[in-house]
Every structure is written in C-alpha cells, then in structure tokens.
Amino acid sequence: MFAHLQVIxxxxxxxxxxxxxxxxxxxxxFIYINALLTYYGFIYKHANIVLFGLDGAGKSTLMNxxxxxxxxxxxxxxxxxxxxxxxxTIFHTTHLPGHFQARRIWELAVPEYPxxxxxxxxxxxxxAPERFAEAREALEKFLKLEGLKGVxxxxxxNKFDExxxxxxxxMVRALGLERLDEGALGDRPVNLVRCSAVYGIxxxxxxxxxxxxx
Ligand SMILES: Nc1nc2c(ncn2[C@@H]2O[C@H](COP(=O)(O)OP(=O)(O)OP(=O)(O)O)[C@@H](O)[C@H]2O)c(=O)[nH]1
Ligand SMILES: [Mg+2]
Numbered sequence: 008m009f010a011h012l013q014v015i016x017x018x019x020x021x022x023x024x025x026x027x028x029x030x031x032x033x034x035x036x037f038i039y040i041n042a043l044l045t046y047y048g049f050i051y052k053h054a055n056i057v058l059f060g061l062d063g064a065g066k067s068t069l070m071n072x073x074x075x076x077x078x079x080x081x082x083x084x085x086x087x088x089x090x091x092x093x094x095x096t097i098f099h100t101t102h103l104p105g106h107f108q109a110r111r112i113w114e115l116a117v118p119e120y121p122x123x124x125x126x127x128x129x130x131x132x133x134x135a136p137e138r139f140a141e142a143r144e145a146l147e148k149f150l151k152l153e154g155l156k157g158v159x160x161x162x163x164x165n166k167f168d169e170x171x172x173x174x175x176x177x178m179v180r181a182l183g184l185e186r187l188d189e190g191a192l193g194d195r196p197v198n199l200v201r202c203s204a205v206y207g208i209x210x211x212x213x214x215x216x217x218x219x220x221x
Pocket of ligand 1: 060061062063064065066067068069104105106165166167168169202203204205206
C-alpha cells in the first residue's frame with residue numbers, strides 16, 4: 008500500500024517538475040508557488056555534495072546502495088555529478104577516492120568560494136578506532152579550504168552493524184567534532200549519524216538532515 012502511494016507521489020512530483028522546468032517566464036506568483044511546492048516536497052531541491060573518506064570507509068558500498076540498492080554493484084558508476092534522489096532533494100554527488108595518494112585531489116572537487124547549495128558527506132569506519140586520528144587529520148586539513156567555509160558537514164559513522172563499532176559520542180570526541188560546533192574550523196552545521204551502508208540503515212536520517220541545511 009505504502010509502496011503504491013510512493014509511486015503515485017513520485018509520478019506527481021515528476022509531472023510538477025516537468026511543468027516547472029518548462030515555464031517560459033518567471034513571475035512573483037510563480038516563485039511563490041515554487042517555494043511552496045518545494046517546501047511540501049513536490050519539487051526536488053538541488054544540492055551539490057562531495058562524498059569522501061579514508062580508504063575502506065565504505066564510500067563505494069554506500070554509493071552502490073544509493074544508486075542500485077545493492078552493496079556490491081557489477082556496473083561501474085561515474086564519479087562526478089551523480090544525481091541521487093533522496094528526501095525530496097537531488098544530491099549531485101562527487102564521489103572521491105580515499106587512499107592516501109588520492110587525497111591530494113580532494114581539493115579539486117571544491118569550488119573556489121563557498122556556495123550556498125554545497126554540502127559534505129564524510130564517511131568514517133566506526134570499527135577502526137586506530138584510524139580515527141588519521142580520519143580527523145584528513146578532515147581538518149580539507150575543511151581549511153576557502154571554498155568550504157560554513158559548508159554543512161554530515162559525518163557518517165559507518166559499519167555500526169558490527170559489534171565492535173564505536174558509539175556516537177566516542178566518534179564525535181575522537182574526530183574533534185565538538186570543536187567544530189564551537190566554530191574552531193569555521194562556523195558550519197555539523198552532524199554525525201551512525202549507519203550501515205551494507206544493510207542500508209541510518210544514512211537516510213543523515214541525508215534528511217543535510218537536505219534541510221544545504
Ligand atoms: N560490516 C560492514 N562492512 C561494510 C559496510 N560498508 C562497507 N563495508 C565493507 O568495507 C569494505 C570497504 O568498503 P568500500 O565501500 O570498498 O570502501 P571505500 O570507502 O569505497 O574504499 P576506497 O575505494 O578504497 O576508498 C568492504 O569490504 C565493504 O563490504 C557496512 O556498513 N558494514
Ligand atoms: Mg571505493
């Protein structure tokens with residue numbers, strides 16, 4: 008029943024989005040109606056996000072789940088401007104590689120100056136506390152970029168299906184995220200959500216939060 012409603016709602020959304028994209032002129036009423044439809048989730052909001060994290064954190068697994076609903080996809084997907092529809096928002100996603108050498112190119116995914124519709128998703132392996140210091144260092148270095156000033160940051164504590172996964176508070180402390188709240192690395196909305204990319208649990212809440220703050 009719920010699945011049917013979802014299909015009908017998606018169809019209606021599609022129609023409304025077609026109508027909106029073919030509007031020949033923009034009036035005040037049109038902008039007002041647009042805002043209203045976006046607020047109630049009938050028009051997709053657009054946001055650009057960067058998905059990054061250390062090697063092995065679970066980026067590819069998460070992308071496969073988001074795109075194909077399977078943790079391991081046989082098909083390769085592109086890495087730039089991947090549209091992911093979630094919670095009334097189309098997240099145009101750049102998926103960055105995580106191994107040490109590749110981290111040098113992370114900054115290429117960042118605009119020169121901060122953009123209002125930009126967001127960051129940093130994925131951390133919650134079962135690898137021995138790598139939290141490395142994850143924190145890589146994150147702090149990245150957040151110093153001029154183009155990321157004030158940009159919202161969603162941290163996904165991945166693999167919480169594993170019994171040895173570190174609790175949320177432990178991760179917040181180890182990654183220095185309380186310091187972020189205090190504005191130590193620029194005033195930005197920050198949230199840490201635990202998830203399991205393999206089982207498809209938890210990250211939906213994170214994307215819901217992100218869609219509100221970008
Ligand atoms: N238990 C568990 N394992 C996971 C989860 N997400 C990913 N993994 C496993 O972690 C390993 C690394 O996952 P990837 O998705 O390849 O990691 P990545 O971030 O893309 O790594 P790089 O491409 O090397 O940067 C794989 O063996 C996954 O199956 C999860 O939520 N739970
Ligand atoms: Mg990968």
